[in-house]
Amino acid sequence: MLLKKNQKGFTFIELMIVVVIIGITAALAVGRFDKFLLDQKLKSKGRDLLSSLRLARSYAVARRAQYGIYFDINSHQYLLFKDVVNPSSYTYDSGDSVLKTEPLSNIFSFNNCTFTNTTVIYLSTGSASSSGSVDIYNSTLAKYVRVDILASTGRARLTRS
Secondary structure (H helix, E strand, O other), rough: OOOOOOOOOOOHHHHHHHHHHHHHHHHHHHHHHHHHHHHHHHHHHHHHHHHHHHHHHHHHHHHOOOOOEEEEEHHHEEEEEEOOHHHHOOOOOOOOOOEEEOOOOOEEEEEOOOOOHHHEEOOOOOOOOOOOEEEEOOOOOEEEEEEEEEEOOEEEEEOOO
16 A cells, blocks of 8 residues: 555544543533533522512502502412502502412522511602611522612612622
């Protein structure tokens, strides 16, 4: 067999080494990508909650009525409702008009809800019934997003761990 001196190309072993390196790199990236996606879902749930709180405040001001968010900690969901049953109590009652139910998936939970009766009510002035905060927590990441509300203005803001 004659060999040419200036042959160009790759041997099978060189190609297999490249394939193995690409496979190892991809396997490492997948683990990090899963955590990245979970972190993005956590941030998204926080933004959804912030949006619902701002919607409740807007409804209260525009419609001159009390609207609120009830954090159902056991069911992993929160409810946007119009406070019609007992407005002076600043609580969610079973007869209140529920406008939206937003479930959290099983990978998230509510922690450190400091609102009285796990409810925040917005008044027609735009102020809130009380100041407080609530965390949406993910145990896999050991991270949370927190929504803080200032009673005097009713403004809500999102912070991350």
